[in-house]
Amino acid sequence: MEPSPKLRSRVNKYFKRMFSRLCQFTVIIIILCIIFTIYKYKDVPDKSDYSHLEFKWKVDPASYLTPMGTKDGNPQYNILLDGHSHTYFSDGRMNPEQLLQWSMANGYNAIVVSDHNSIEGALEAQRIANAKYNDSIVVIPGMEYSCCRIHMNFIGIQSNPFGPFNKPHPSNEELKEMIDKVHKMGGLVTVNHIPWSNKTEWLNQVPTLQDHPTREELLEMGVDGFEIINGDVFDFETYVFANNHRTLKISGSDIHHPSDGAYAWTLLNAPNKTFEGIMAALRGKETSFFFDATGTRPRYYPAYNRNYLASLPLISFANAFTFFDDYRGMYSFQGGFCHERKFVVHWLSYFYFVLYCLIFFTLYELARKVVKLAYAKYKMWTYNRRNRLRRLDSNDSGHNREHYTDIDVIDMEP
Numbered sequence: 001m002e003p004s005p006k007l008r009s010r011v012n013k014y015f016k017r018m019f020s021r022l023c024q025f026t027v028i029i030i031i032l033c034i035i036f037t038i039y040k041y042k043d044v045p046d047k048s049d050y051s052h053l054e055f056k057w058k059v060d061p062a063s064y065l066t067p068m069g070t071k072d073g074n075p076q077y078n079i080l081l082d083g084h085s086h087t088y089f090s091d092g093r094m095n096p097e098q099l100l101q102w103s104m105a106n107g108y109n110a111i112v113v114s115d116h117n118s119i120e121g122a123l124e125a126q127r128i129a130n131a132k133y134n135d136s137i138v139v140i141p142g143m144e145y146s147c148c149r150i151h152m153n154f155i156g157i158q159s160n161p162f163g164p165f166n167k168p169h170p171s172n173e174e175l176k177e178m179i180d181k182v183h184k185m186g187g188l189v190t191v192n193h194i195p196w197s198n199k200t201e202w203l204n205q206v207p208t209l210q211d212h213p214t215r216e217e218l219l220e221m222g223v224d225g226f227e228i229i230n231g232d233v234f235d236f237e238t239y240v241f242a243n244n245h246r247t248l249k250i251s252g253s254d255i256h257h258p259s260d261g262a263y264a265w266t267l268l269n270a271p272n273k274t275f276e277g278i279m280a281a282l283r284g285k286e287t288s289f290f291f292d293a294t295g296t297r298p299r300y301y302p303a304y305n306r307n308y309l310a311s312l313p314l315i316s317f318a319n320a321f322t323f324f325d326d327y328r329g330m331y332s333f334q335g336g337f338c339h340e341r342k343f344v345v346h347w348l349s350y351f352y353f354v355l356y357c358l359i360f361f362t363l364y365e366l367a368r369k370v371v372k373l374a375y376a377k378y379k380m381w382t383y384n385r386r387n388r389l390r391r392l393d394s395n396d397s398g399h400n401r402e403h404y405t406d407i408d409v410i411d412m413e414p
Contacts, residue, residue, distance in 0.1 A: 018365060021365075022361060025357075025361055029357060032317075032321065033321055033322070036314070036317050036318040036320075036321045036322055037318070037322050039314050039315070039317075039318040040318045040319070040322050044308070044311050044315055045305050045307035045308040045311055046093070046305055046308060047304065047305060047308050048093070048257075048302035048303070048304065048305055048308075049302055049303045049304065049305040049306070050088075050093050050094060050095075050098070050258065050302055052303075053094065053098050053101070053102075053258050053300060053302060054300060055101050055102050055104075055105035055106075055258075055300055056105075057105050057298055058104075058105060058107070059105065059106045059107040059262065059296045060107055061080065061107045061262075061265050061290040061292065061296075062290070064292075065290040065291070065292055066290075067267060067288045067289065067290060068288060068289050068290075068291055069239075069249065069287065069288040069289050070288040075267055075269070075288040076269045077267035077268055077269050077288065078268070078269060078270060078273065079109060079110050079138075079266075079267065079268035079269070079270045079273065079278055079281065080107055080108050080109050080110065080265040080266070080267060080290070081108065081109075081110040081111065081112070081140075081250075081251075081265065081266040081267075081268055081278065082103055082108045082110070082111045082112065082251075082252060082253050082255070082262070082265070082266070083112045083153070083155070083190070083227065083250040083251055083252040083266050084112060084114055084144070084153060084192060084227060084230065084250075084251075084252020084253060084254045085099060085103070085111055085112065085113055085114060085252070085253055085254070085255045086099075086113075086114070086115055086116070086121075086144075086254070086255060086256050087099050087113060087115055087121035087122075087124075087125065088121070089115045089118050089120050089121030089124070090115035090116040090117070090118055090121065090144075090333070091116060091256060092115070092121075092255070092256045092257075093256060093257050093258060094255075094258055096113065096121055096122075096124040096125035096128055097125075097128050097132075098258065099111070099113065099125060099255070100125060100128060100129055100133055100137055100139070102255065102258060102300075103137060103255075104133065104136050104137050106253075106261070106262035106296050107262065107265060107296075108137065108262070108265065109136065109137050109138065109273065110137060110138045110139075110140065110268075110273075110278050111125075111137060111138075111139055111140065112140045112142045112153065112155050112252070113125045113126075113139055113140070113141060113142060114142040114143055114144040114153045114154075114155070114252075115143065115144065116143075116144050116146040116333040117143065117144070117145060117146055117160075117165050117333050117334065118143060118160070119141060119142070119143045119157065119158075119159065119160045122139065122140075122141035122142055122143065123141055123158070125139045125141075126139040126141050138273060138274065138275060138278060139275075140155060140156055140275060140278060140279070141156070141157060141158055142154055142155045142156065142157065142187075143157065143160060144192065145162075145165075145178065146332070146333035146334075147165070147167065147168050147169065147170055147332055147333070147334060148168040148169050148209060148210060148330070148332045148338035149169060149170060149175075149209055149210070149211050149212055149213070150175065150191065150197065150209060150212055150213060151191075151192040151193065151197065151209070152179075152189055152190065152191050152192060152223070153189070153190045153191075153192055153227070153252075154182045154187050154188075154189060155187055155188040155189070155190060155279075155282065156186060156187040156188055156275075156279045156282075157182060157185050157186075157187040158185075159185075161181055161185065162178065162181070165333075165334045166334060166335070167334070168332035168334045168336055168338065169211075172213060172217060172221065175213070175221055176221040176222060179221050179222045179223060180222060183222065186279075188224040188225070188248065188279070188282055188283065189222070189223045189224050189225075190223065190224060190225045190226060190227055190248060190250050191215075191218055191223055191225075191226045191227065192227045192230065192252065192254075193227055193230040193233070193235075193254065194212070194215075194226070194227075194235055194238050195230075195233055195235050196208065196230060196233070197209040197212050198212055201329055201330060201339055202327065203327055203342045203344075204329060204339050204340065204342070206339070208330050208338075209330065209338065210338065210339075215238065215241050219245060219247070223247075224247065224248045224282075224283075224285075225242060225247040225248025225249060225250055225285065226238045226241070226242050226247060226248070226249065226250070227250055227251065227252050228242060228249045228250070228251065228289075229251035229252070229263065229264040229289060229291060230251075230252055230254050231252075231253060231254050231260075231263055232263045232293055232295060234264075234291060234293075246285065247285065248282060248285045248287065249266075249285075249287050249289075250266050250282075250287060251263075251264035251265065251266045251289055251291070252264075258300050258302060259299050259300060259301050259302070260295075260299075261295030261296040261297065261299055262292070262295065262296045263291065263292055263293065263295050263296075264289055264290065264291045264292070265289065265290040266287050266288075266289060267287060267288045267289060267290065268281040268282065268286075268287060269281060269286070321353075323345070323346040323349035323350050323353065324343065324344060324345045324346060325342065325343070325344045325346075326341070326342075326343050327341070327342040327343075327344075328341050328342075329341070329342075
């Protein structure tokens with residue numbers, strides 16, 4: 001039995017409308033995916049609010065740690081130095097004064113401020129320390145020279161003689177020229193975090209800093225020493241090498257975020273607690289250390305940034321609806337990246353995304369149909385009920401009129 005023309009018309013009309021809704025749904029999804037992809041490459045607000053940081057404690061590492069790296073185990077020292085730190089002049093999160101407050105709270109009385117390829121943060125920290133914290137902490141201006149081959153601290157310099165850096169892959173000869181120039185300025189050069197520099201970079205099967213010079217090559221270039229503790233990592237191999245070659249050994253917090261703890265303190269016996277005295281002690285290369293592998297407590301955790309919270313829905317959607325990884329490797333701090341760009345599209349995720357969208361749309365259509373049928377049933381029920389009540393009212397009115405007429409007739413009889 002063929003369906004009636006009226007039924008065919010209704011079915012065709014429904015499918016046309018459903019196809020129109022499907023097209024609208026698809027366009028909306030495509031537009032949202034484009035917006036989220038653009039937002040993925042947009043600079044988003046930082047998660048934390050660093051405007052009000054408080055470090056209301058004072059750590060005394062000597063109260064619970066034993067010095068290491070000395071022959072007698074009881075070194076004389078008057079300086080507890082942090083040999084590697086960052087401010088917001090590079091990739092740190094704290095301004096120079098906040099960095100000084102963090103350092104004093106964690107038991108340091110001297111600090112090398114060493115932003116990536118920049119000395120402005122160090123000079124600002126030195127100015128603030130001299131003006132406000134002269135009796136509490138001494139700032140040694142420095143700079144962490146950063147490229148795709150090596151990170152080195154230039155310690156004790158008062159200016160950046162190299163200008164803008166634009167060689168992410170310098171040769172050994174060019175590195176030696178920079179080291180010699182730092183020495184002529186009265187500074188020292190230490191090599192930072194060799195284990196981190198040689199760890200495997202994700203998706204690339206190569207080190208984070210490729211073609212990193214060997215320790216022997218670095219000695220030939222003229223470096224003064226090595227960072228043997230970076231954050232919570234103790235580089236035992238470099239420690240042994242530095243001992244065997246009698247080079248400077250130094251530790252650094254490599255602090256970036258205010259919630260980080262302190263793990264190591266470089267102990268120096270300086271002739272006085274001044275810039276000149278500390279530099280003289282570093283040139284003497286007689287250092288020892290406090291090392292706390294668990295890090296100091298308490299720690300300060302900044303409040304959430306309101307702008308970040310406002311952007312969080314878009315950030316979450318951007319991460320959820322962009323099914324690819326665009327990985328560019330380690331940043332060179334010279335305007336580019338150090339590794340081959342890896343762009344990986346997760347096609348299976350796109351397939352399931354389309355499948356889930358179709359399932360969602362199908363469920364939406366079913367729910368829409370059920371709601372429409374239920375609403376039609378409800379309208380029919382209310383219509384029938386209204387008609388039934390109207391008929392009952394009509395019948396009741398006629399019956400009452402007849403009743404009242406009979407009464408009137410009876411009352412009129414004598």
